[in-house]
Amino acid sequence: MKQNNSEPLTLALPKGRLLDNVSKFFKQKGLDFSFDNRKLVSFDKSGNLKIFLVKNSDLPTYVNHGIAGLGICGSDVLYESGYKFFNLMTFDFGSTAMCIAGKKGYKPSGEERKLSVATKFTKFTSDYFHKKGIPVEIIKLNGSVELAPVLGLTPYIVDLVETGNTLLANNLEVLEKLEDIKVHLIANPAYYKLHYKSIIKIVNILKEN
Amino acid sequence: MGTETIYMEDAFKHRQANQELGKLFTSWGYLPVETPVFDFFDIYQDFIPVEKDIYRLIDREGDLLMLRSDITLFLAKQMGLSLKDNDLPVRVCYSGTILRHQNREDISKNEFFQTGVELIGKADLNADMEILMLLHSTFKNLEIEPIVHIGSRKLLNAATIDFNAKDQKKIISMISYREFENLEIILKEKLDKKRVQFLISLFQFSGNREELKQLITQSNSLISNEEKDALDELNTIMDNLSKLESEDGFIIDLSEVGNQPYYTGIVFQGYIEGVDSAIVSGGRYNNLLGEFGFKTPSVGFSLLLRKIESKLGKKFSLPEHETVNEPDFIKSHKKAEKIRKDGRIAIL
Numbered sequence: 262m263k264q265n266n267s268e269p270l271t272l273a274l275p276k277g278r279l280l281d282n283v284s285k286f287f288k289q290k291g292l293d294f295s296f297d298n299r300k301l302v303s304f305d306k307s308g309n310l311k312i313f314l315v316k317n318s319d320l321p322t323y324v325n326h327g328i329a330g331l332g333i334c335g336s337d338v339l340y341e342s343g344y345k346f347f348n349l350m351t352f353d354f355g356s357t358a359m360c361i362a363g364k365k366g367y368k369p370s371g372e373e374r375k376l377s378v379a380t381k382f383t384k385f386t387s388d389y390f391h392k393k394g395i396p397v398e399i400i401k402l403n404g405s406v407e408l409a410p411v412l413g414l415t416p417y418i419v420d421l422v423e424t425g426n427t428l429l430a431n432n433l434e435v436l437e438k439l440e441d442i443k444v445h446l447i448a449n450p451a452y453y454k455l456h457y458k459s460i461i462k463i464v465n466i467l468k469e470n
Numbered sequence: 471m472g473t474e475t476i477y478m479e480d481a482f483k484h485r486q487a488n489q490e491l492g493k494l495f496t497s498w499g500y501l502p503v504e505t506p507v508f509d510f511f512d513i514y515q516d517f518i519p520v521e522k523d524i525y526r527l528i529d530r531e532g533d534l535l536m537l538r539s540d541i542t543l544f545l546a547k548q549m550g551l552s553l554k555d556n557d558l559p560v561r562v563c564y565s566g567t568i569l570r571h572q573n574r575e576d577i578s579k580n581e582f583f584q585t586g587v588e589l590i591g592k593a594d595l596n597a598d599m600e601i602l603m604l605l606h607s608t609f610k611n612l613e614i615e616p617i618v619h620i621g622s623r624k625l626l627n628a629a630t631i632d633f634n635a636k637d638q639k640k641i642i643s644m645i646s647y648r649e650f651e652n653l654e655i656i657l658k659e660k661l662d663k664k665r666v667q668f669l670i671s672l673f674q675f676s677g678n679r680e681e682l683k684q685l686i687t688q689s690n691s692l693i694s695n696e697e698k699d700a701l702d703e704l705n706t707i708m709d710n711l712s713k714l715e716s717e718d719g720f721i722i723d724l725s726e727v728g729n730q731p732y733y734t735g736i737v738f739q740g741y742i743e744g745v746d747s748a749i750v751s752g753g754r755y756n757n758l759l760g761e762f763g764f765k766t767p768s769v770g771f772s773l774l775l776r777k778i779e780s781k782l783g784k785k786f787s788l789p790e791h792e793t794v795n796e797p798d799f800i801k802s803h804k805k806a807e808k809i810r811k812d813g814r815i816a817i818l
Contacts, residue, residue, distance in 0.1 A: 327746030347648040450647070451748060454619055454723070454741045457676060 270459055271452075272310050273329035275317035275338075279444065282354040283333055290466050309463065321346070321447075330452030331460070337421060337442045341384050346447035349464050355444035359385060360422040360435045364410045379409035380419040389419075389439055407431040479788050483779050484583075486786045487612060488565055491585055491773075494611050495563035498604055500587050503562045505544040511536040514543055517732050517758070523571045537569040540730070541584045542772055546755075549590060550762025558591030558766060565775075586752070586772035590759065593767035595703060598736050598754060599710050601769050605740070605750065606716050608773065613783025616742040616749060618719055619676065621726025622704055623733040623753065628696035629669055632660045642727050645673045668692045676723040679708040703736065732758040735769070742781060749777045791815035 274283055287294060287305070294305040294312055301314045313329050321342030324332040331349075337359060339346065359382065377398045380386045390397040402409060406418045411431050421442060422428065422435055446464070453460055476484055492502070511526055511534040518524055518539070525537040538544050541564050553560065565585040587604060589597050602618075609616055626645070630638045637656060644653040650670055657666045668689065675685055686701050693701070704722055711717040728737035735754030742749055752771025759766050779786075792809055794816050796802040806816035 325746065327744070345647060349648065351651070449746055451741045451746055453648075454739075454748075455617065455743055 269304060269309055269311040270331060270456060270463060271313065271329045273313045273315050273320050273323045273332040275320050275334060276314050277317055279317070279333070279335070279355050280314070282352075282444075286352065286354060286467075290469065292463075292466065309459070318342075324447060324449050327449045327452055330449050330456060332447050333444060334447060335442050335444050337382060337385065339445065339447065341382055343384065345450075347450050347453050348445050349448055349453075349460070350446040350467060352444040352446070357421045357423045357442045358438045359419065359440045359442055360438050361417055361419050362407075362410075362422065362428055362433045362435050363417045365432050365434045367410075367416060376417065377415040378417045378419050379406055379415040381406060382419055385440075386419045407433060480779065482788050483782060483786045484775065487775060487779065487782055488585060490611055490786070491608060491775075492563070492565065494607060495587055495604075498561070498587075498600075498607075500561040500563040500589075500604075503545060503548070503564055505538065505541055505548060505564065505566070507567075508535050508537050509544060509547070510534070513547060513762075517543055517730070517761075519729065519731060525569050525571065538566075539568055539570050540772075541566060541568060541586065542588065542730070542755075542770065543732075543758075545588060546732075546758045546768070547762040549588075549768075550759040550764045553590070553759070553764050553766065559597075560590040561587070562590070563587045583774065583776045584772045585775045586770055588768055588770035590768045591766050592769070593756060595706055595710075597767075597769050598703075598707060601752065601771060602707065602711065602720070602738075603714065603716065605752070605771050606719060609719065609740075612778065613785065614742060614778055614781050615719065616740040616778075617721060618738050618740040618750070619721055619723035619726050620704060620707065620736060620738040621722070621724050621728075622700045622735065623728045623737050624703070624735050625697055625700035625724065626673075626727040627734070628694060628700055629672070631696075639731070645725050645727050646729070648674075648725060650674065665692075673724050673727075676721055676725070678721055679705075679712055679717060682708060682722045707736065728753055730755075738771070742778060744781070745777050747777070749774055789815055791817050793817050 274280055284294065292305045292307065292310065294303050294310070296303045296314060303312045304310065305312065313323065315323055317334070318338055318341070320332050320334045321339055321344050323329045324346060325342070325344040335355060361378070375396045375398050376390065377400070378386055379400045379402050381402060381404070383399050383401050386399050387397065400409070400415055406420045407427055409415045409418050410433060419439065425435065428434060446467070448460060508527070514536065524539050527535045527537070529535055545562070545564060549560070563586065567582055568584050587601065589601055605618065626642065630641050633641065640656060641653065644656070654666060654670060657669060661669070672689065677685070682705055686705060708717060708720070708722060711720055726737050726739055729739070729751055732755045733753045734756040737753035738751065739748040740750035750771055750773045754767065754769040756767040759768055792814060794802045794806045794809070796805060802818055806818055809816035
């Protein structure tokens with residue numbers, strides 16, 4: 262068998278909020294890692310993992326191209342990427358919800374024929390409403406989506422809601438939860454096929470209580 | 471090439487590899503066929519895994535056409551229409567461009583060129599073995615060492631006999647993408663807990679010949695006769711590969727259930743280090759030709775040649791060339807001709 266066990270597995274992790282959760286979780290399992298100042302590549306203590314730090318929304322791209330064989334990423338970002346991966350594990354941390362929100366007490370006037378939504382998650386939003394047969398106008402924003410209803414760009418937004426504090430501060434409220442968002446360990450399918458033995462070992466370590 | 475331009479050295483390599491394979495296939499008695507570049511869409515509609523990926527066009531009469539997205543499919547129709555009983559068995563090979571939609575920001579998958587073989591009219595394991603050994607020789611001739619994961623659509627079909635076609639399609643996708651949590655939910659709708667657990671562990675299995683034998687002994691009391699048949703088939707294949715000292719490049723992987731809806735028997739995909747998706751896929755499809763008018767079994771594989779060209783051995787690269795630079799053209803030409811006679815490349 263040409264499984265190469267000496268080479269470390271490659272894992273992409275997203276910069277930002279999720280990283281703290283991931284490194285804490287990995288530490289509990291004995292897979293400590295840390296990044297030197299401004300470095301974007303590191304190894305875990307055991308030397309079994311080579312870890313890259315990439316921008317959250319670019320993570321699926323790196324795994325899709327096999328640059329990193331594995332990755333940890335929210336289902337929101339995975340969905341937007343449009344790529345298909347193996348889902349090896351779902352984590353307990355980092356769960357949030359994709360919601361549609363609008364101004365508190367906002368009543369659409371009868372003249373509004375279509376739903377107008379500002380969002381970062383254009384693919385999710387268009388697919389979601391398309392499936393329900395609801396015509397939707399989507400305006401793509403890259404951040405601070407809460408501003409859209411406040412400034413009058415669109416009456417509604419589709420965004421991730423964790424605590425709801427940002428919404429509250431802007432006098433917005435959740436109208437409906439559209440989907441639960443979870444954090445997953447994903448693999449490039451071909452990479453998994455070539456390295457499944459070492460990957461299963463790591464997954465078992467991560468799944469251990 | 472239709473969708474991309476390949477330049478000079480790369481094109482040379484591509485052509486060399488393609489010729490090498492042509493020679494190999496011919497030496498096994500596989501003769502070339504050419505298939506149309508476009509055809510009526512409705513003929514193939516039921517056999518297309520993702521309709522969105524197909525390029526469709528409308529002809530002057532208003533009929534919907536599609537561009538060739540999978541040579542096996544177009545070939546099956548041609549063969550289904552033209553073959554007769556006394557032609558069988560038929561061995562054919564092909565090589566050509568295919569067109570599938572790819573994200574405009576991501577055209578790196580190189581799924582534009584298929585080279586492959588089909589053995590039509592033989593349903594036995596010897597035919598499956600012939601195709602696997604031809605694949606083995608293909609890799610040898612290309613000087614590459616991929617790993618081929620062999621599974622069985624027959625096993626999948628036997629295991630999901632209680633489910634309708636729509637659910638079965640979902641199950642296939644869940645197994646292929648290892649979504650075993652979702653698989654558990656769907657299986658539970660029709661099957662008891664013990665059976666669900668067994669099937670989930672079954673479709674997660676991958677291993678070598680010995681591990682497969684162990685699996686068969688362990689699961690003896692839990693499986694149906696049809697499932698056992700499918701596993702025994704894989705067992706015989708691994709035994710044969712071992713007798714031919716070729717088992718190194720093959721493993722059994724029951725999560726391989728076939729990436730095309732038309733498979734019915736063994737299915738396989740090959741992977742190579744440094745390439746981000748499968749480079750070859752194939753298997754047995756016993757009902758496809760029947761859909762086009764002539765019911766006969768078939769087995770084959772299809773290699774996405776462009777994916778592996780960076781991995782090819784040295785013999786496919788452009789040889790060293792010599793520049794002949796005499797002041798006199800007559801002298802130059804004569805000298806160059808001598809060099810060329812020795813099988814080297816001379817440039818004036």
